[in-house]
Amino acid sequence: MDLELEDKAVVITGGSKGIGFACAAAFLAEGARVALVSRSAEHLRVAAARLHSAGDYPPATIVADLSRPEDAARMAEEVAAALGKPHVLVNSAGAARRTPPDQLTAAAWHAAMDAKYFTYVHAMDALLPALAADGGGAVVNVIGMGGRMATSIHLPGGAANAALMLASVGLAGVYGPKGVRINAINPGPVMGERLEEALALEMQRSGLGREQVLAAGQAKVPLGRYATNEDIAQVTLFLASARAAYLTGAIVPMDGGLCQVV
DSSP: OOOOOTTOEEEEETTTSHHHHHHHHHHHHTTOEEEEEESOHHHHHHHHHHHHHTTSOOOEEEEOOTTSHHHHHHHHHHHHHHHSSOOEEEEOOOOOOOOOGGGOOHHHHHHHIIIIIHHHHHHHHHHHHHHHSTTOEEEEEEOOGGGTSOOTTOHHHHHHHHHHHHHHHHHHHHHGGGTEEEEEEEEOOBTTHHHHHHHHHHHHHHOOOHHHHHHHHHHTSTTSSOBOHHHHHHHHHHHHSGGGTTOOSOEEEESTTOSOOO
16 A cells, blocks of 8 residues: 655654654655654664664654754754655654652643643644645644543643643644644553553552563453554554545544543
8 A cells, every 4th residue: 555655754753762763664664754853862863773774764863852842943943954844743752751649749740741742732833834835744643542541640641641632633623724634643551661661650559570560451451462662653654644634633542442432
């Protein structure tokens, strides 16, 4: 299936690790031109080297802290210089720290919004005008199931996710007439660093070992396993592609059937 992504300019925030890195590899494999955005120059260097060694054309790299609107504005300028007009924005930057409810403070709630909500909003604010120019483009926000289903150790992050879901759907209505499609993915647990953080908290709470906690968690998933970064990347490709040309304002759950909510 031709996704019509060849030579498209794709900006991936949080592109140096995890889901963002998997998305970068997937877009490069389709022939897209990619810019990775991260706060860490070292993480970007390592990610670009890994992608290049795998045979893909090396991506552009941009260091920016997207919780700062001025960094997001500079990022947009550097994207224009490196790639020209962007066609796709994939937001995967920022993750709110999981906090047990007895440790919640005002600072934890503010930090979650800065880490997850404002990083995405600032990136969209900076790039949506360019995406809307000359035929439009697509935005895919990788958010998280915490915005649909409250969990006691992820309340600030879940609240940020819920706000981001609303912003994504609302902006889809605003920018649809301008040729920009905005969709979101809600992953459930995904194998990687973030899952290890959740496993550690559950180990502390339950007194069980890592493998026991992991097995118990995956046993609750109807599909029998947690997602991989590559699982999320493949759906991101579809949502960004011409094959999803009539899809906007959608929130796609990717939790293996764990959250059975209509």
